[in-house]
Amino acid sequence: MEIIFETLGLAESAHLLSLSPPGWGGNLLRGLANSLQIAFGAFGFGLLIGLFGAYGKLYGGVVLRDLLAVYTTVIRAVPELVLILILYYVGTDLINKVSGAMGYGRVEISGVVAGIWVLGVVQGAYATEVLRGAIQAVPAGQIEAARAYGMPPLMLLRRVTIPAMMSFATPGLANLWLIATKDTALLAIVGFSELTLETRQAAASTRAYFTFFLAAGALYLIVTLCSGAVFARIEKWARRGQPSLKGAGR
Amino acid sequence: MIPFRALMQPHRLVMLALLLAVVIWCALALRWDWIPEYAPLALEGLWRTIWILVVTCVLGFLLAIPLGLAQAIGPWYLSAPARIFCTVIRGTPLLLQIWLLYYGLGSLFPQIPWIRGSELWPYLRQAWPYAVLALTLSYAGYEGEVMRGAFSSVNKGQLEAANAFGMPRFTMFRRIWLPQAIRNVLPTLGGETILQLKATPLVATITVVELYAVSSRVRSDTFIVYEPLILLAVFYMIIAGGIALLFRRFENQVPG
Numbered sequence: 001m002e003i004i005f006e007t008l009g010l011a012e013s014a015h016l017l018s019l020s021p022p023g024w025g026g027n028l029l030r031g032l033a034n035s036l037q038i039a040f041g042a043f044g045f046g047l048l049i050g051l052f053g054a055y056g057k058l059y060g061g062v063v064l065r066d067l068l069a070v071y072t073t074v075i076r077a078v079p080e081l082v083l084i085l086i087l088y089y090v091g092t093d094l095i096n097k098v099s100g101a102m103g104y105g106r107v108e109i110s111g112v113v114a115g116i117w118v119l120g121v122v123q124g125a126y127a128t129e130v131l132r133g134a135i136q137a138v139p140a141g142q143i144e145a146a147r148a149y150g151m152p153p154l155m156l157l158r159r160v161t162i163p164a165m166m167s168f169a170t171p172g173l174a175n176l177w178l179i180a181t182k183d184t185a186l187l188a189i190v191g192f193s194e195l196t197l198e199t200r201q202a203a204a205s206t207r208a209y210f211t212f213f214l215a216a217g218a219l220y221l222i223v224t225l226c227s228g229a230v231f232a233r234i235e236k237w238a239r240r241g242q243p244s245l246k247g248a249g250r
Numbered sequence: 251m252i253p254f255r256a257l258m259q260p261h262r263l264v265m266l267a268l269l270l271a272v273v274i275w276c277a278l279a280l281r282w283d284w285i286p287e288y289a290p291l292a293l294e295g296l297w298r299t300i301w302i303l304v305v306t307c308v309l310g311f312l313l314a315i316p317l318g319l320a321q322a323i324g325p326w327y328l329s330a331p332a333r334i335f336c337t338v339i340r341g342t343p344l345l346l347q348i349w350l351l352y353y354g355l356g357s358l359f360p361q362i363p364w365i366r367g368s369e370l371w372p373y374l375r376q377a378w379p380y381a382v383l384a385l386t387l388s389y390a391g392y393e394g395e396v397m398r399g400a401f402s403s404v405n406k407g408q409l410e411a412a413n414a415f416g417m418p419r420f421t422m423f424r425r426i427w428l429p430q431a432i433r434n435v436l437p438t439l440g441g442e443t444i445l446q447l448k449a450t451p452l453v454a455t456i457t458v459v460e461l462y463a464v465s466s467r468v469r470s471d472t473f474i475v476y477e478p479l480i481l482l483a484v485f486y487m488i489i490a491g492g493i494a495l496l497f498r499r500f501e502n503q504v505p506g
Contacts, residue, residue, distance in 0.1 A: 063261050077490040078483045079448035081462065086479050178341075185343035189455060196346050200353075209357050213350035217342045224341035 024202035024212065031198030032219050035184040038115040038194065043180045045120030047173075050127025057132050068128065075125035081186055087118040088190055111192035119183055123176060130172035134165035166238035174231035181223055195219060280477050288468055295464035296485065299450050302460060303489075306382055307443055310389025315428070317390060318397025332394060339391025345452050347388060352380040352456040381453035389446050396438050400431035433504050440497030444490050461485060 053072070056064045075083065092109055099107045138161060146160045188197035199216040203209045257266070320332040339347070359365050359374055373379055404427055412422040432439075451462035459467075465478040 062259070063265070066262065066265060074483075074487065077444070077487045079451045079462070079486055081451045082479060082483055082486065086476070086483065089475050089479075182343040185345045186452075188345065196343060196349070199346070200349060203353060207357065209350070209354040213346060213354055217338070217346055217350065220343060220346065221338060221341040225337075 024198075024206070027198045027202055028195065028212070028216060028219065031193060031195035031216075032223075034112065034192075035181065035194040035196075036223070037112055038119065038184050038187065039177070039180045041112070041116035042119035042123050042183075043177050045116055046123025046127045046176065046180070047131075049120065049124025050131045053124060053128030054131035054135055057128065058135060072125045072128050075122055080122055080183055081189060083122055084118045084186055084190060087121055088114055091117050111187070114190075115184065115187045115192055115194075118187075119180060122183070123180055126176055126179070127173070130169055130176060131165070134169035134172070135161060137168040138164040163238075167235065167242060170231060170235040170238050174228070174235075177227055177231070178224060181220070181227070276480070280480075281474055282477060284468055284472050284474060284477075288464065291459075291467070292461070292464045295459055295461040298458070299447075299460040299462075300489070302378075302382060302385065302450055302453065302458075303443075303447055306385035306389055307446055309382075309386045310446075311393055311439075313386065313390035314393030314397050317394030318399075318401050318431075321394065321398040322401035336391050336394045339388055340395065344384070344388050344449055345455065348381065348384040348452055348456060351384045352377065356380065377453075377457045381456060381458045385446065385449060385453065388449065389442070392442055392445075393439070396435050396442065397431065400435040401427065403434055404430045436497060436501050436504065440494060440501075443493050443497070447486065447489055447493060 053068050057068050060068070091114060095109060096106055099105065142160055142164055143156065146156045151159070184194050185196040187194055188200065191197070193201075195216055199212045203212040206212070256262070317332045317336065320328040321336070324332065365371060365374065408426055408430070409422065412426050417425075450460060454460060454463035454466065457463075462482065465482040468478040469475060
């Protein structure tokens with residue numbers, strides 16, 4: 001192993017990236033774990049918002065529909081970076097006001113929770129649109145049939161709407177997940193130690209910029225490619241039982 | 251745009267009134283006394299944001315055409331590199347790409363004597379060439395993928411007809427293939443351009459003073475947190491609205 005690195009001229013890089021303390025590999029992996037944790041949380045939170053948002057947009061009253069339209073339009077027109085700062089300050093201010101009113105004093109908010117809250121609200125706007133489109137693509141007759149049988153709304157959601165819309169929603173949700181993983185990098189700017197910030201610190205203290213940024217890029221790329229494969233399987237599973245369109249339309 | 255009649259419904263009138271009340275409250279209760287001092291800087295930042303956006307979109311799109319063409323019909327030795335480029339650009343965060351170019355190339359160039367001695371060195375010492383390069387490559391990567399779909403979705407019969415008339419290949423590309431491909435993806439391109447606008451504040455992290463950097467400066471100078479951010483968000487919404495209108499005008503020019 002050593003000899004291979006030696007001959008390729010990569011010995012120094014391998015040394016810098018090694019997992020034990022003189023190398024920075026451990027820090028990068030810790031950053032990656034943080035990034036993934038936030039991405040998972042934000043994606044889940046965003047899906048939750050998206051589901052309620054989509055229901056509100058489709059079945060809600062006029063006021064709710066207009067409010068949701070404002071939410072999705074504003075979030076999608078303002079840069080994520082600006083939103084992250086605004087939501088970060090608003091979130092910490094609100095929590096401190098509440099805890100102050102209840103007599104607890106200042107609360108330190110963990111970076112993970114703040115990151116999930118901030119990115120989740122952003123993801124929610126996109127998820128609302130994706131899920132709304134997917135629900136609309138479900139033939140209305142299926143939902144009406146379930147209602148006619150007197151299915152309660154939650155069971156209808158669980159048994160009819162969600163399974164039927166999955167195949168329409170998966171491509172959009174796959175995109176959203178990729179955006180979530182890449183948007184975690186923006187949290188570096190508010191000083192949260194995820195992969196990109198860890199990388200920059202490692203690079204700045206060793207001055208081996210290319211080594212570390214390329215390594216981090218490779219880590220992100222691995223995550224992207226793996227999740228592409230996972231989502232392809234999910235889509236295949238969601239489409240089970242649907243007739244294949246291969247060869248149609250010729 | 252929302253037609254005037256649709257705005258005149260009672261609940262919308264109430265919401266507009268509430269919005270107006272919030273705006274008036276913001277104008278009166280929040281601090282805006284810093285605006286005159288920072289207005290010239292903000293205008294400069296706005297101008298820089300817009301020209302970075304325009305330059306990177308134009309250059310990125312010019313780069314995306316060969317990338318899309320290579321992926322759509324190119325031989326494997328052209329399509330494979332193009333596909334890898336698009337995958338890598340789309341698979342890694344833009345912030346990481348910007349920092350890789352700025353800190354990586356920026357620390358590499360001074361070690362090479364002929365670059366230090368060249369005419370370009372005064373520019374390479376500044377931050378904006380790296381910002382423009384990173385944003386251009388990013389736009390090219392995303393648009394390359396869009397153009398791949400666009401080129402392969404053009405009706406084959408049209409190209410065959412052009413061929414049958416003996417049209418030279420480049421003329422066929424310029425007159426038939428490219429216009430139809432662009433026309434098909436105009437709505438997507440509009441969305442992507444707004445995404446590019448939303449990516450421009452990232453270059454503030456490598457000391458390019460654009461709109462976002464000005465608001466950060468205001469925040470750190472005066473310790474006013476919300477007001478500059480709100481104003482900044484409003485500015486971005488206006489620019490995004492402008493881009494949407496511009497693309498709608500392009501789309502309307504296309505005969506349906």
